[in-house]
Structure formats: C-alpha cells, structure tokens
Amino acid sequence: MKVADINQLNISSSLPSPKGVALALLEACRQEDVTISEITKLIQTDPALSGRLIQRANATKQTARAVSSISDAVSRVGLTAVKQLAMGFSLIDQYQKGSSQGFDYQEFWSHSLLMAIAMQELGKVTRVTAPDELFACGLMMRIGCLALATIYPDKYSEILLQQSPDITLSQLEQQYLQTDHNELTAAMLINFGFPTIFVESIYYHETPDESGFSEGSRPYQIVHLLYLAKQIADFAVTEESTRNQHISALILLGGKIGLDTETFGAFIDQIVQEWHAWGAILKIPVMDFPLPFHKMMNASAPRPENATNAAALRILLVEDDPTSLILTKELLANVLGHTVFTSGDGQQALALAMEVLPHIVITDWMMPVMNGLELIRSLRATEWGQNLYVIMLTSIEDEEEVIKAFDAGVDDYVTKPINIRAFRARLRAAWHYRQLQESWERDREQLKRFAAELAVTNRKLEYFALTDMLTELPNRRSGMEALAETWSVANRSGQLMAVMLLDIDHFKAINDSYGHAVGDKVLKEISTIIRKTARKGDTFCRMGGEEFLVVCQLGNSDAKSVIQFAERLRQQISQQQINIGEIHIQVTISIGVALKESGMKSEDHLVNAADKALYAAKNAGRNRVFLTFKNRLLAAPSVIAKPPIKT
Numbered sequence: 001m002k003v004a005d006i007n008q009l010n011i012s013s014s015l016p017s018p019k020g021v022a023l024a025l026l027e028a029c030r031q032e033d034v035t036i037s038e039i040t041k042l043i044q045t046d047p048a049l050s051g052r053l054i055q056r057a058n059a060t061k062q063t064a065r066a067v068s069s070i071s072d073a074v075s076r077v078g079l080t081a082v083k084q085l086a087m088g089f090s091l092i093d094q095y096q097k098g099s100s101q102g103f104d105y106q107e108f109w110s111h112s113l114l115m116a117i118a119m120q121e122l123g124k125v126t127r128v129t130a131p132d133e134l135f136a137c138g139l140m141m142r143i144g145c146l147a148l149a150t151i152y153p154d155k156y157s158e159i160l161l162q163q164s165p166d167i168t169l170s171q172l173e174q175q176y177l178q179t180d181h182n183e184l185t186a187a188m189l190i191n192f193g194f195p196t197i198f199v200e201s202i203y204y205h206e207t208p209d210e211s212g213f214s215e216g217s218r219p220y221q222i223v224h225l226l227y228l229a230k231q232i233a234d235f236a237v238t239e240e241s242t243r244n245q246h247i248s249a250l251i252l253l254g255g256k257i258g259l260d261t262e263t264f265g266a267f268i269d270q271i272v273q274e275w276h277a278w279g280a281i282l283k284i285p286v287m288d289f290p291l292p293f294h295k296m297m298n299a300s301a302p303r304p305e306n307a308t309n310a311a312a313l314r315i316l317l318v319e320d321d322p323t324s325l326i327l328t329k330e331l332l333a334n335v336l337g338h339t340v341f342t343s344g345d346g347q348q349a350l351a352l353a354m355e356v357l358p359h360i361v362i363t364d365w366m367m368p369v370m371n372g373l374e375l376i377r378s379l380r381a382t383e384w385g386q387n388l389y390v391i392m393l394t395s396i397e398d399e400e401e402v403i404k405a406f407d408a409g410v411d412d413y414v415t416k417p418i419n420i421r422a423f424r425a426r427l428r429a430a431w432h433y434r435q436l437q438e439s440w441e442r443d444r445e446q447l448k449r450f451a452a453e454l455a456v457t458n459r460k461l462e463y464f465a466l467t468d469m470l471t472e473l474p475n476r477r478s479g480m481e482a483l484a485e486t487w488s489v490a491n492r493s494g495q496l497m498a499v500m501l502l503d504i505d506h507f508k509a510i511n512d513s514y515g516h517a518v519g520d521k522v523l524k525e526i527s528t529i530i531r532k533t534a535r536k537g538d539t540f541c542r543m544g545g546e547e548f549l550v551v552c553q554l555g556n557s558d559a560k561s562v563i564q565f566a567e568r569l570r571q572q573i574s575q576q577q578i579n580i581g582e583i584h585i586q587v588t589i590s591i592g593v594a595l596k597e598s599g600m601k602s603e604d605h606l607v608n609a610a611d612k613a614l615y616a617a618k619n620a621g622r623n624r625v626f627l628t629f630k631n632r633l634l635a636a637p638s639v640i641a642k643p644p645i646k647t
C-alpha cells in the first residue's frame with residue numbers, strides 16, 4: 001500500500017476535512033481515556049448528527065429494541081463506528097457542491113452512499129465484521145476522488161474527461177498529479193483514525209487480486225466485499241444501455257458469497273430500497289431503476305426496434321434458377337439488409353455451409369445433383385446443422401409434400417413466387433428463433449462458468465475446512481477422519497497401527513518471552529519438520545495449540561520402528577535451532593505413543609492411551625518419548641533396547 005505524503009504534496013490545508021462536532025469527535029477519540037458519556041454530550045450539541053446516529057443504530061439491528069437516546073445509540077453502534085459515521089455525515093453536508101466543473105458532487109455521494117449500504121448488507125450476510133463499520137468504509141472508500149476534485153478543481157475536471165477503457169482513473173491521476181485517489185483515501189482515513197485493516201482493504205478495492213492478502217483472511221474477505229459493493233454501485237449509476245452487460249458479472253460475484261440468482265436479486269432490491277431511504281435522510285438524490293433488479297436479471301436482452309433489419313443474419317441461399325437467385329438475393333441483401341451467400345446446387349451449398357456457418361439456409365426444392373430435401377437431411381446430420389433454421393422455397397403446396405419437407409428437417413416454407421411481406425414476416429420468425437438460440441447459448445455459457453467457479457469454490461472450501469490456517473497442516477477434523485479410516489483398515493486387515501501425540505515443551509514461555517507472533521512462527525517451523533520427517537503411510541495433523549497427532553499405519557513393520565521414528569523426530573527438533581530475525585530459539589518436544597491393542601474398543605481409546613504416555617513424558621522431565629502398552633508406561637530407550645511388544 002502506498003499512502004499519499006500529504007505534506008510533500010503540499011495539500012494538507014486544502015484536503016476535505018470534517019468540521020464542528022465531527023472534528024471535535026475526532027479530537028476526543030484521539031484521547032485514550034475518552035468516555036461514552038463525553039462522546040454523547042458532544043454529539044448532543046448537533047441535532048442533525050444525533051438524529052442520523054439514532055437512525056443508523058436502529059437500521060442495523062432490526063430485531064433488537066429500538067434505541068431513542070444518543071447514549072444507547074453510541075453503545076449499540078460502538079465508539080469507532082460513531083466516529084467514522086460522524087466523519088462521513090459531516091463531509092456529505094459540506095461537500096454537496098464544489099468548484100470542479102467536471103466532478104458531479106451529488107453523484108459522487110449517491111454512489112458512495114450506495115456502496116455504504118451495499119457494504120452494510122454484505123456485512124449482515126457474511127458476518128465478516130460489524131455492519132456499521134462496513135457502512136462507514138463504503139461511504140469513505142473513494143473519498144480520495146473528492147479530495148482531488150477539491151484540491152485541483154480544474155485539472156481534475158480535465159482528467160475525468162480523459163477517462164477511457166484504455167487507461168484507468170488512477171493512472172491518469174498519477175500521470176498528472178503524482179498521486180491517486182487510493183493513496184489519498186488511505187492518507188485521509190489514517191488521519192480519521194480508521195483501523196489499518198480497513199485502510200489497507202479500501203486501498204485495494206479496485207484491484208483485490210493485487211492486495212496479496214492471504215486467501216480466506218479477514219482483509220481478503222473485506223477487500224472482496226468492497227469490490228462487490230463498488231460493482232453494485234457502478235451498476236446503479238451506469239447508463240441504461242450498458243446495464244445488461246453488468247448483470248451477469250454481478251450474478252457471478254453474488255455466487256461467490258453464496259447467494260443464488262434469486263436471493264441475489266432480492267438482496268440488491270433490498271439495498272436499493274435502503275439507498276432511497278438513506279438518500280432522503282442525507283438529502284442526496286438517488287436514481288430509480290426501470291425495474292426491480294430481480295426482474296432485470298430475468299428479462300431477456302432488449303429486442304431492437306426493427307428487429308429484422310437491426311440484426312443482420314448470415315443467410316445461405318440455394319437456388320438453381322439464376323434469375324430467381326438474383327432476385328431473391330437482392331431482396332434479402334439490399335431490401336432486408338442480411339449477409340447473403342449463394343449457391344446453384346445442393347452439393348456445392350453443403351460445402352459452402354460448412355465454410356460460412358450460416359444462421360439460416362433458404363433452399364429451393366427441385367435442383368439438379370442434390371435436391372433441397374437431400375441437402376437438408378445432410379445438414380441436419382451434422383452437429384452444427386442441428387441448430388440451423390431452414391426455409392424451403394417451393395412452388396408445390398401439396399399437403400403430403402409439405403409434410404415430407406418437415407420430416408426432412410425444414411423449419412418453415414415459402415411458396416414461389418415470393419410475396420415480400422410474407423417473406424419478411426417469416427424471416428422475423430427466423431430472427432426470433434436465432435435470438436432465443438443465442439440467449440440459450442449465453443445461458444449455457446454462464447452456467448458452465450458458474451459450475452467451474454463453484455467447483456473451484458468447493459475445492460477451496462474443502463481445503464479451508466480440513467486445513468489448519470496457521471501451519472497449513474491438516475487440522476484436527478482432517479486428522480480425526482484419517483484416524484477413523486486407519487482404525488477401520490487395521491480392524492479389517494489385522495495389521496498393526498499406532499498413534500503419537502506430540503507437544504512442544506514450555507511453549508507458553510516462548511509466547512511470554514518473545515510474543516505471540518514468534519510463537520506462531522515456531523509452530524510453523526515445527527510443522528515443517530514434522531511434514532518432512534513423516535514416513536510414507538503416516539498422516540499427521542495439528543490438534544490445536546501446540547499439540548500434534550501422527551497416525552502411523554505400520555503394515556508389516558515392527559512396532560519398535562514407531563518408537564524409533566518418534567525418537568528421531570524428537571532429536572531432530574531438539575537439535576534444530578529456529579531463527580526468527582535476531583531471535584534464535586531451541587525447542588524440545590515430548591511424545592506419547594500408543595499401539596492398537598486387541599482389547600481396545602475404538603480409536604478414542606488409542607488416543608487416550610497416547611495422551612497418558614505424553615503426560616508421563618512431561619512428568620519425567622519433558623524432551624522424551626513414552627509408550628503406553630498394556631497399561632504400562634515405558635520410556636523410549638528401554639523399549640528400543642528391549643522391546644516388550646510381541647508383534
């Protein structure tokens with residue numbers, strides 16, 4: 001993240017800043033010992049802010065008792081959110097107008113308000129963090145644009161005019177102003193006391209994939225919600241002619257947070273409703289959608305005014321009579337505006353069709369070499385020919401003949417000599433068929449994309465459900481599944497199995513001496529050693545805290561080998577120095593081992609036995625391996641020297 005250096009840019013005095021009570025609140029919140037009652041008194045001096053805060057407090061917890069006092073509102077919304085909201089509301093009041101001609105101040109706030117509400121609603125669905133804080137993030141996430149319009153009114157107007165699909169707003173800002181709206185937003189939000197996690201997420205809201213946040217982490221989730229909120233807001237303010245293009249992208253993003261199309265449609269409509277309500281409270285104009293969003297999603301693409309002319313079709317015209325061919329081609333191409341390919345016989349037409357892949361084939365019936373019916377049968381035999389629309393030109397209107405034509409795969413027929421009005425009407429039907437087909441193909445593509453995305457999401461979910469995020473080892477749930485599986489295989493095959501419980505010695509002291517972050521790194525290092533040392537057939541997991549489980553499928557190997565493996569692991573860890581920056585740590589582990597014995601009823605008994613051995617290892621002074629066998633507790637060296645176990 002790059003934060004704008006406001007002093008170096010020499011703009012600190014012209015930045016938009018809160019005034020009055022909001023400014024006093026910002027100052028008050030900088031004191032560590034500020035109390036809710038002091039904040040309440042400050043807010044009470046501003047009736048407009050008081051009213052808005054009470055409305056906000058009642059907006060987010062619809063099921064709870066309605067609040068009517070400022071102190072209740074502050075307690076419910078929380079001090080951080082109160083401060084953030086006061087900033088936002090104060091800026092809205094002051095910056096409804098400005099001197100930058102090309103910057104639409106009202107649209108800016110309308111768009112920001114919609115992002116705020118979208119964030120609030122997304123917060124309710126995903127429960128990533130408190131909806132009020134997300135509301136404030138949405139409201140302020142593009143405050144850098146307002147700042148640039150305020151500081152450089154004329155230059156910014158020019159920059160806005162130069163925007164195009166080839167160059168982003170940030171790139172233009174950097175080019176002309178040596179900073180951009182995201183860098184300025186970050187600087188302002190830090191100054192307003194926004195927590196770092198929000199500032200960083202907001203910084204990357206346009207390019208979440210560049211954030212580098214680890215997948216599934218809180219900032220990762222927030223930055224993706226911010227991205228979605230912006231897409232929703234962009235959709236609302238986009239030209240009506242381009243709205244349809246955005247709908248499928250939005251549906252896809254909705255799918256990523258687990259909302260199906262129907263729920264997502266209702267969800268957006270709810271956001272728009274709230275947007276209207278809040279627009280009235282904050283006196284910001286908001287626009288109307290032509291339809292509720294869920295209806296827009298279901299509506300098909302708009303049909304052009306003069307459908308037949310507006311969408312040119314690729315037509316293959318097959319006719320052996322040259323005069324008729326010229327006249328019909330003239331009609332189709334020059335009068336009706338389609339692209340026409342011609343052929344004088346069926347066989348040549350078949351080759352041409354494969355080359356030009358027409359939407360419609362209009363063919364004469366009686367022709368030399370290959371007649372119309374034979375051509376149609378051949379076309380229908382190909383995969384792409386199934387979707388063609390075929391019109392037969394015929395001078396015969398005998399019912400039996402017509403049935404024969406339909407049986408061969410004709411979709412419609414036109415009698416010769418051609419009546420232009422009737423022909424035009426039939427082509428309109430063909431055009432409509434083509435539209436339906438295209439829309440079906442688009443849906444199919446979208447479904448395919450959905451299915452692919454869903455498969456990826458499912459794989460990720462499965463990974464998250466079975467992986468410990470700190471060490472990236474399988475987690476307890478995964479370990480328990482492996483244990484149950486190995487247990488049942490051992491039961492069926494009668495082969496030997498064992499479990500080992502590993503626990504880092506005096507781990508609390510590491511946390512206490514060097515801090516939790518170093519403790520985390522030690523856990524990761526130990527996990528790496530376990531992963532590298534484990535043998536084929538062993539599965540391992542982090543049980544939680546500083547405890548690990550190894551499940552050993554012994555197959556034909558000797559029970560002594562598991563003790564030797566435990567010893568090797570213990571020694572390896574005790575000999576390896578862990579270096580974290582300037583800190584060098586040497587840790588030891590204790591290990592409890594248990595073997596599956598004939599009287600054991602379930603895998604839980606096996607783990608309990610290993611736990612007893614681990615306890616004995618700790619009691620005996622730590623950094624050692626103990627085994628439980630037939631209710632006896634044995635230290636590893638004695639087991640290796642003289643195994644008491646008959647396998």
Ligand SMILES: Nc1nc2c(ncn2[C@@H]2O[C@H](COP(=O)(O)OP(=O)(O)OP(=O)(O)O)[C@@H](O)[C@H]2O)c(=O)[nH]1
Nearest residue numbers: 503504505506507508509511516517519520545546
């Ligand atoms: N850094 C870090 N510490 C953790 C994590 N999970 C648990 N802990 C800490 O691990 C420590 C475990 O302490 P204890 O159970 O007292 O055990 P110990 O200090 O290792 O002592 P013995 O096991 O008796 O040798 C506690 O301080 C926990 O807070 C984690 O994910 N990261």
